[in-house]
Amino acid sequence: MNKRFLSLVVVAVLTSGTALAQSDGKSLRDTLSELLRGGQTTEQNVQRKVPFSNEQIQLSFAPLVAEVSPAVVNVYASTRVQARSPFQGDPFFERFFSFPQMPPRVQSSLGSGVFVDQSGIVVTNYHVIEGADEVRVALSDGREYASEVVLQDEALDLAVLKVEASETFPVAPLGDSEALQVGDLVLAIGNPFGVGQTTTSGIISAVARSLGGIGDFGYFIQTDAAINPGNSGGALVNMQGEVIGINTAIYSRSGGSIGIGFAIPANLVRAVVESAKEGSDHFERPYVGANMERVTPDVANALGMTRPAGALVTNIAADSPAAEAGIEPGDIVISVDGKSVDTPESLDYRLATLPLGSAAEVEVLRNGKPTKLSLTIQKAPEGSGEKLQIGGRGPFAGATVADLTPAVLQRMRLPVTETGVVVTDIARNSPAARMGLKTGDIVRELNGEPIKTAAQFKSLAEEDTRLWRFAINRDGRILTQILRF
Template identity: 60%
Template sequence: MHRASPLSTVFAAIAICVLSAPALAQDAGGKGLADALSDLLRGGETQVPARRVPFGQQEMQLSFAPLVKATAPAVVNVYASQQVSVRSPFAGDPFFEQFFGRQQMPPRVQSSLGSGVLVDPSGYVVTNNHVISNADEVRVAMSDGREFTSSILLKDESLDLAILKIDAPEPFPIAPLGDSDALEVGDLVLAIGNPFGVGQTTTSGIVSALARTHIGVNDFGFFIQTDAAINPGNSGGALVNMRGEVIGINTAIYSQSGGSIGIGFAIPANIVRAVVDAAKNGLDYFERPFVGATFENVTAQMAEALGMASPTGALVKSVAQGGPAENAGLKPGDVVLAMNGASIEHPDALGYRLATQAIGSVATLDVLSQGSEREVEIELIRAPEGQSTAEIIIDGRSPFAGAKVAELSPRLVQRLGIRGQARGKGVAIVEVDRNSPAARFGFRPRDIVREVNGEEIDTPEKLRDVAMSNSRWWRFTVERDGRVTNQILRY
């Protein structure tokens, strides 16, 4: 009996997928094309061969249609709207107000359009934070014409991710999240989204690079780069591999004209999965493990001084007393080279690896210390809280009136997404009433108040007491995004 070779068996399975795409898409349901293909191959003795370039006319005529039909129903459009107050052009003009009074202009509705991906049959949708940031209402439209009002469960500005929730009696179609760490440069990918609001569109390309950093989008520094066309409106859409799995959420493009020039970036699926799990567990922010250390890049001069062949890894800059890093034996000057077997090229890569780990787990680090390499185990814990978790609204007649403040702590820094060197004593502004003196004087959430009228501010109660004083002059020190400013106001 003639026995089919492993390669011909796989080609036969692919041909069946291509010829019966509609049936596979319907049969796959929430599982996606990857499970349908594995069902065809299950029970045989063959395995999918290693990656290779296509050859022959038959292979060049193969189609991505089965992948698109299986994945596209889970890619949705996200419409965000916000009411913005409009100031009259004559506001503040004594002559105009004398005759016509103060004119109230009707609010203007500001809207944004993006894409999203259903990743759970119960209605969890992943999109970009910048698509729904500050929105009063967010609606989700599916490819079959259905629309839903969604609730925002979680937003993370540093990752530019947001998790929405929609509800319906029947399960939603989903696109399963794949393993983004299994990607290699040159892998084929599809980008599915809604560019320019013209309707759902699919583009193809390859993975151009991995672990891209410092692209100016947000604080996150571990992007997948692709040449699949990603245009405005694709934000939040799916980057799909050839197994029908979402391996990234499209988030940005590099362009001087606003259109795609073949340099797009996506957030890896492994970090997306961790954020989705946080939302499912009821958190309204993405909680990262705390190690109690800060890291910086290894420069060429540092690498030479440390006897390293190349400038790679994450250099330990400082270690918090009593934290997991100190307990593990890490010291300033050590270099983290790998974590759980994965190479660490720079501090952003270490941050990415840590963020994908569960709190309470133990990570193994390969560390270069004093010229020799060693392994250390470090416990990944929750960020500690401060001595007080109280949040106080400042009253009275001061520039801080209307601001809600809380003690600065590692957990609050993480919850608010405070950037910069947010360490030491101080209180953080959590919220600001839009119609309050604090808003008029330009205070924002995430500002850190360090000192007021010569008094060091280390607790919310201290700021409240200082703000109640009958002072007409206010001198204060505020840190915003790592920049410290000193201000003097008369109020």
């Protein structure tokens, strides 16, 4: 079409004030845009359009909210706390006064939850029900039920409740959080500040967000949908009506929403729910038997990588799944089942979403070349689980110690090659308490002997000697001491 003629047509239409023919349902803007493109409509222009017609302007989230909101519940947790006088326990006042037993007080907390199974399974946050003696859930239609906590995991900040009733409950299905992209529209549904069920809208601000000190895997969905206190445990919903995250935390200086909220991905929530259905009261982390570190820019440059990404293997435990898979120190894990691994946290997350007993295809960079290996997803061996209390008259008397099994090393996030025994308990006013021993300390050496088992340590610690030499790992620091006792 001649450009001069096209310009005249556009001017004539705009100046005449008459609408261009819309027998094919196109608006004036759409028709003009098509003319200017030479009559062709690209896929990009079809997918992204400014709302122009009356029908588009009247689009609403209401049908989506009506579909999902019945499955979002309020979670009420109550804890009985023994009340006591502020002077109780003071030696001076207790010498002259007697303090009557005061009735217990009831402390309550309020959060949100989501029905994810018609049998009455509700997902919420651990911090909503932490320490609760009674947990009740209330539906949006006013029905209220008692519930039982069947699984709780503090490190993940997730809990699974079970409501026993003869009726079926509305359910919000768990979606695929891996399919999310930054910019996707989402809704957050919960009970902020206890004002009642509330829906807010926003977008996905980031995926695979790592938060230090929150969650075992540090792998979150970030959204700008308003999340406030009370929203904890509520649903983050995509445009298909699927729960793609459980709202868990906000970044705030005032306690209110400033548009930075975080949700636990649905794929991890699904794995936790499956554990609860199988009768487990905690979520079993997969055991790899390797320690990982972040890939620094210097390491990336040395290996010729275009960017610092992946999980650098530093230690491998003998007879571990990592050793059996052929993973070696110095390897960089870059993907699991074709899904990218950017950090050690993302590797932990991806493995945690796989069922125990399955095999994962792990891709590593070895000497700059990609290599694919098969890693079996297993739980960490618990070992004997034996705990021994130390007697005698030595400085460790009154301490309880346990073997450093793979399960203990994993829970304490210790190097897989760490040796010794871990202190699990210390009796009050015992020699161990007076010496300053702490729960979580790892005794690596005693009187020149490397410690390997709790039984060996008990035998050495109960010997009748006056001179004691020992080495302790406390929070990554090695403390050595010589004392007469």
